[in-house]
Amino acid sequence: MTSERRRRFGEYLARLRLATRKSQRQLSEALCLISGTSSVTRNEVSRWERGGRVPDDWLPVLAVALGVSLEELERAAAYARGETLPDGVLSPVETLGYLLPDHGESLGPLVSEQGRRVGRSAAEGLASRAHGLRLADDVVASGDLLGPAFRELRGAVRLYRETSHSEDTGRTLLTGIGELAQIAGWIASDAGQHAEAERAYRLGVSAAREAGDLSLVGNLAGSLAYQHSNTGREDEGVSLARAAREEAGDEAPGTARALYSDRVAWAHTMAGDAQNAMRALGEAHEALTDAEDSTGPIWAYWVSLEELQIMDARVYTELHRPLRAVPLLQEVLDRYDSARTRELALYLSWLVIALADANEPEEAASAARRMLDLTSDFPSARTAERSRVVLTKLEDFRDVPEVRAVLDEHAA
Template structure:
């Protein structure tokens, strides 16, 4: 596992504190009640509410109190010990966390304000309002197909904030409330995805946490899995490979084998990518095969609306990306060429991203001239794109071509895009 400086250590302690706070709330105990329980278990009076608060804020990581905490909170001691060791910066293998640990660790909801305002008597809304909000969430997803994150982030955040205000400042039935919460979760997922595309990773993580809290409250487990998998994907792509793998596996396990086929295929694809980024070639390949099996399995549930884009072609793209990352260009190139030959040209960002993978695979296949041609098309498509993901891929492709500068086609491309 990679280790960072003091900032990383503080973040780990805070995540452990959030995990501990979630366990306490699940046990229906206040901080004072937990302190009193610990004192009874240990037959001492040395734990106070203030000490519990320090643990949950991440200021300290308990050590000698872990066995008593496990008893008081009715959780396995080894789970607490692994999480505490990770918070202290010890190499414990984050992928060994249980799904419940991973969700509470990476997606804590203790600081998410979603409940209706106390004593609020605002206007009453019903099913039509909930349906309209769901339509707005889907409209934002469709906009993301053709608009880059940097251009769409501000409108996306406005939509999300307005949805939260609508839920908190109105009255509604329990059924309508669940529908509103699911739409908040969907808006948060796509807003997080847009923020990540714009390079605003902290903003994305906050949106995912909000969305997970809303989806949990609505009882929408498939959506919780999508939010967790989205954050896992970001972690895998931003230097937190072990954490990304831990959360991607948790999303898959939490959804279970009865999740809608498209959702399960998506979760498995994210597990495959997380394994790839963590350097686990064989588990990545197995997850890819399982994703295709899930996609073709008989579906006993209706696919969620947000999974509209998950298709056999998209699974092929992930296959090719994994093959490219694992330096298997003879598998990657034909797949990408086939998908790109019939890809919707209005989705310019996705088209540019997929071309970037093809360019890298062509270099690995010792076809630098064809790679340069592909890269030129990619760069032309993304010239005015406000997408951080695309900009990163552009730099990767140009760096990959640099050793072949003596080839005229490559030299011309690198000279044109030297900046």
Template sequence: MVRERRRQFGAYLARLRKRSGVSQRRLADMLCALSGVQSVTRNEVSRWERGARVPEAWLPFIAQALSAPLPDLARAAAYARGEEHGRLAGPTATLAELLPPGDALESLRARTGRRIGRDAVSVLAARVHGLRLADDVLAGGDLIAPAFRELSAAVHLHREATYTEETERALLVQVGELAQIAGWIASDAGRHEEAERAYTLGISAARQAGNGPLVANLAGSLAYQHANTGREREGVELARAAVTEAGSAAPAKTRALFLDRVAWAHTRVGEAQEAMRALGEAHDALTDADGAEEPAWAYWVSREELEVMDARVLTELRRPLRAVPLLSGVLGRYDATHARELALYRSWLAVALADANEPEQAAEEARQVIEVSGDLASERTAERSRTVLRRLQGFQDVPEVRALFDDHGHLLVA
């Protein structure tokens, strides 16, 4: 059954390639150029099209090369692996089940494993970045299984292969980066305990590699989860510790990101002054960019994303007159393929509009949030849908709000 599904995926990929008018060799060259890793050959593309392999981590680059919708490719690949609708047909394995017992990062050099070099690490780096790009357009429930498979494979590679000290440091960095995106994906899927395990594993890997900004990214990601899941004070302490860990020499985008997380953590405990100060420091950090090389995982940090956090903080602090213009401006120019982020940002706009006593507009935004969220395997968007409905409960005498509750009020029923 799976073999036949793989052949079907291969035929689908071949049709996309031929429709784009490129040869297998040309597609391989394009994927190498887009990923920055020279590891795809014409023979590898041929194996994909014959159904011998499914090119999981290469899907974002294939979508870009062939101008194909990534969600469609991802669903087809999931089906080829024996999954249904992008999710495992049976229960997904937890991280605890995937990782070996004991210290997951213990280097077992006494074993006779294959020797790897920087080329193998470069291939892993491309797969990690491919997973990040997939997370831009797919939700956590769609990605958690492949993310954990990748993390498990990377940990086993570290445990069982042999390598130089330089290669080990590079490998540990990739394990840390993979743990961060896997944790983020698990958190989006509502699997918070598994996310915390992944983040903790990644912190261990990044520390061993001596990569302070990566340690801070993992700690800041965990702090963000704490701030949103009832552990707000822990979130503040961890977010601040992450900034200290990164140090003042960290690249500008990373410092801005870490300070944004500090701002959000303070917001969640109602510390407005500290939150606003951290937001200002985040903007200063991005403005004071000194040309230092930014890590690949910071690719998405931008002035626009900082404005989104500004608006979120202002919304939580009940300052809607400042939040609404910011969110409206960002939403007007945001990438339409990033459905989850659009739904999340609209949810804060809906709340800000309700706070500004504009329930009709708030109901319109809320309806879009809920309708988009229904198609996403994301606990974040599901919870934000419930949050928006709860905020609008006091406006049910307004026809637009009443109609919204007639259609979607059941989402608040336990």
């Protein structure tokens, strides 16, 4: 994890350098000039940016050369060294800036150029197409949506960059890009294309920030935090999920705040922090209660008490509290929309684990059979991974005939 943090710190330094329009050689020369020595070479700067080492002794000089505060650099360097920083040491903006460097994105910079003029209706159409993709994602396999989603995203970026428009229309276009980036990233993540998903999320954060839509920033950063938490980057998942919630602020709609807190809860769960996970679950429910009499963003259409209960149960399962998890999962799944095949399969997988932990192997086998039958017709990297988790868990009960039958049938 420390090497990954150094790599991210290196990307952060490169981003700061590029913002000053300096090459690596020019930065090394500036550092030598400021320090009065000749001991920093371009190769040394390159080593820092690759994550080979953290330039602890050079932080004061780097702060001057890059035009940033020494305090900010020292905090980022401490994080890169693997130190655990207390809550609040990195501000939400600093955390997002450090974990989401935006240089070198393949989709290009979001700079509007002069061209044909477009109005508000064209801009609003982006949000409509984003919502169409969200609804499709509920029932269509990610592999079938991946291409269309990224074509829409690239088309939206071209529309913004190659047209002229009013300031208000520009903000609407940027919001549409942010929404398309979020659902494209989500689809890519489900398909196991994590690097592509991360690029989309970063692009979306840039667009949403430029549009001034902090609620959407929170959704995008929280989506990436969720991916980090599920792909072995638990510490970054916690930091990013918390920063996403805090930057969006208390003024965000209740459904959005409920979603942010749910992602914080999951991040803490995957990091093994039960106390903070449970606290975040409570905050999610409080936020949803606040949302009952208000209208939330369209991208939070699916956030409901039922979905929060599912997350509660998933957290309880991961924390090995099956007596809490099983009743919740059974209650919700009994009335869950069967058309949402992937989500139904995923949630059944947690029921299998919870039942196994509760020493109910026959019921676990029944739920596993249902889950595995669903996944056979709905390919997804996430459901494939959960299938492996389920089958591994059931191996502990191979002597039970119902379990053995499931394992033999799905051994391949």
